[in-house]
Amino acid sequence: MGHEHSHAHDHGHGHEHSHANIDTxxxxxxxxxxAFLTFGFMIAEVVGGVVSGSLALLADAAHMLTDAGSLALAWLGFKLAERPADDRRSFGWARFKILAAFVNGITLLALAAWICFEAIQRLVSPEPVMGSVLMGVAVVGLLVNIIAFYLLHGGDQEDLNLQGALWHVAGDLLGSVAAIAAALVIMFTGWMPIDPILSMLVALLIIVAGVRITRKSAHILIEGVPSGLEPADIKADLEANIENAEEVTHVHAWALTEQKPLVTLEVVARENVCLDTLRLAVKARLKEHFGVSHATVEVRKPVQ
Known part of the structure; x- marks a missing residue:
């Protein structure tokens, strides 16, 4: 009976952690x-929205208020992700930023629902809007949002937490564009319904982003299989390309964050094979072919 095992848990994180810390x-x-830009201009938008009577401006101000909180949450996610692992958190706080992304996705959806509700109310009971005040505040808001968007867009676009923050700012930017368009229509035609109508269009774009970010972050939080790491594909690849692997079983793939896939599996070795050599070969294949540098591989002899 052969129950000899070779079991190892290789982090392989030296360079990866250094690079991740710089990115973070x-x-x-x-x-x-x-966050500072967003919060500062949000105050100006509230004043401008109240004075002008514009829902587009108030909706954008509300969006920027939630964005300031969401950006602060994203910042906290990055800050905690830098903390090292300890006895109670063997993977550290890395996944907190995925939780932050999930919360930001939900707030995007809630915000879009509020904007749509208010817009419908305005369509039923139209209110006058001061186009000139709306235009002035919206133009300044557009400039602020372009700067914030440029800052965030220059970061790592694979990072879900940064994506969540970026889409919040993108929603603000779109809100400013909508407010400018509404101001132009009101100033030249006096047609007030354009204000809530454009607000609803922005809300629809926010919904698309909210659903995308919420779905992706939720998939990671429930430890779903990352794209390109289907267990059946890993099993088939290893059995076909690792010469001394008789069988690959118990394959599990999930992700700590969107950039850190994890894999565990068991390999049954052929007769008279060095288990450690086989284990290293499997880990090398996982890293080279699937991009997995954090894998737990258990290798055992075949049952006699």
Whole structure:
């Protein structure tokens, strides 16, 4: 009977952690600056929205308020992700930023629902809007949002937490464009329904982003299989390309974050094979072919 096992848990993280920390620090800085810009201009939009009577402006101000909170949450996610692992959290706090992305996705959906509700109310009971005030505030808002969007767009676009922050700012940018368009229509035609109508169009775009980010982050949180790491494909590839692997079983693939896929599996070795050599071969194949540098591979002899 052969129950001899070779079991190892290889982190292979030396270079990866250094690179990740640099990326995280850069993203955290970008998010912090965007949060200050967003919160500062939000105050101006509230004043402008109240004075002009524009729902587009007030909706954008509400969006920017939630965005300031969401950007602060994203910043916290990056900050906690930098903390090292400890006895109670063997993977550290890396997944907190995925949780932050999930919360940001939900707030995008809630915000879009509120904008749509208010817009319908305005369509039923139209209210006058001061086009000139709306235009002035919206133009300044557009400039602020372009700066914030540029800052965030320069970061790592594979990072879901940064994507969530970016889409919040993109929603603000679209809101400013909608407010400018509404101001032009009101100033030249006096047609007030354009204000809530454009607000609803922006809300629909926000919904698309909210659904996408919520779905992706939720998939990671429930430890769904990352794209390109289907267990059946891993099993077939290893059995076909690792010469001394008799069978590959118990394959599990999930992700700590969108950039850190994890795999565990068991390999049954052929007769008279060095288990450690086989284990290293399997890990090398996983890293080279599937991009997995964090894998737990258990190798055992065949049952006699």
């Amino acid at each position: 620090a850069d993203a955290r800085k970008r998010v912090a600056i965007a």
